[in-house]
Amino acid sequence: MSMSDEELPQTGMDMDGMDGMSDDDMGDMPTELPEGVQKEVLTPAPDGSWKMPQRGDEVIVHYVGTLQSDGSEFDSSRTRGTPFVFTLGKGEVIKGWDLGVATMKKGEVSKFTLAPEFAYGENGSPPKIPENATLVFEVELISWMSKSDLFGDEGVILTRITEGSGWRTPKIGSEVLTSVKAEAGEGTLEEHADLEYVLGSEGSALGPIAKACDKALQSMKVGEEVQLKCSKDYAYGDRSPDGATVTIKLSQIYETKDVSFQSNSSVMKKQIVEGEGYEMPQDGAQVTLEVEAATDASGQSLSGFQAKTLEFTLGNGDVCDALECAVSSMKKGEKAIIISSSKAQAAEAQLGLSSLEADMPRFTVSLKDFAKSKEIWSMSEEEKLDFGAQRKEVGTSLFKSGRFTLALQRYKKVADLFNYVDNFKEENKAKAKELKKLCKLNQAACYLKLDDHFEAKGACDAVLKEDSQNVKAILRRAQAQFGMKNFLDCIQDCKRLVELDPQNRDCRSLLKRAHEGQKEEDQKSKKLFATMCKALGKGPIPAPEKAKPHEEDEDFDMQDTAKTEGETAEVQSAPQGGA
Structure with missing residues (x-):
């Protein structure tokens, strides 16, 4: 509404420089x-x-x-x-x-x-x-x-029509669900309903208005609607010399994140609908999950799939690993697409998918409900010990069935449960420490099965810090050292273990293999050194006083190598330790 001449707050009059502010x-x-x-x-x-x-x-x-x-x-x-x-x-x-x-x-x-x-x-x-x-x-x-000059040149003026909700706003690279309509005069130039759009994407579906839309969307919340008055430079150029009016509604922000237990992007969750509140199901909680669809990367439904509502105990391995990973990061009412890079992780017999042929299978799921577990902080010492012992047994069952990643998570959670027990009663403190030690040992076994030797060594180190003569910890650390090709450290652990347990055949077998591995490394070093010496002979003749140190260095290396090559041990296969 414009102002009349009678409305005195306006300033379009000569008032000795008081014409308002620029x-x-x-x-x-x-x-x-x-x-x-x-x-x-x-x-x-x-x-x-x-x-x-x-x-x-x-x-x-x-x-x-x-x-x-x-x-x-x-x-x-x-x-x-x-x-x-x-x-x-x-x-x-x-x-x-x-x-x-x-x-x-x-x-x-x-x-x-x-x-x-x-x-x-x-x-x-x-x-x-x-x-x-x-x-x-x-x-x-x-x-x-609300109006904003998006680029500071009055080329795009944003007017907020409807306020959004929540606090999240998309950024460049975010995927959103939006509706866009561009008009000029009385005609519609372009219209997209329920468009899944990635901000800043090349070859954008929004064409010449993409720059203005990307800028506007970055300030919008879910449910918000805005109108953009765009000059021709931010719209369709000479096709529409007077510019265009663009209306945008943001329906959803798709949050995609890595929910795999190993943080290796093997299971990704693309959130379609936000859930309620902030709580998520805890380990051991009863959950109800609706699986609406299962498709391949092209969107084709997977052969044999049967939509179903699954009821299971989280963390027990009742469903495939992909669903286990996803549900532990969902809120009640949340809807998401779960994408697995592993066919094995997504094979789920209850959905008619005992085996999968399609690459990158994906499930559309909704977390309908979950039973709230008793919070750890509110448990008594005895309740924590009982809960920890139960979840450890679940981990052992999963380990025996070959589900090492899921078993590892159970052991981790139990070990973390007893990180601080100084205020426990003496009897309970001893039980908690023993339970934590067993879970750390079993973590090491899981890591070895998953070929994560560095983490396996770390778990063993934690046990040996409290129990320096623990046979299983020494053996599994030696196996981890062997996996990392730290042969001398492996040999040292094996020798130490032989002193504690002379009849340990696994250890003697590993010791022999470590000597062989070190011998190969020494031979490689010897050949490399010889090659370096040949190369030195082709260069300028060194001064006489500098020749002697090279000869001494070579003699030292040869003596050290000979000493290592002389060590022998009995040959046995070294199975990796179980849970």
């Missing part, structure tokens, strides 16, 4: 008012209202203006019965208004007392406003339309 004068809207603008809140904004209009927003107000000198009314939108509309911070009104209204919240009524330099200055505005007049305005902020 964009540069305003900069960012100030958060504190200067001394010449005094504010008194008459009616606070409703509870929960905290947002204030920003520079460039189109604000709608009612006001009553009076002279401070005699209290006489000189103007009122209420008398006219029509709210007053202006663009905040653009110099369309007197300076005191631009500053004061920027501090208000929706529904607030405030009184502003404006010194002459923030109103109509030395000359006033005859006949109603005398010279050097101090003015009093009672202002009600009814509402505003």
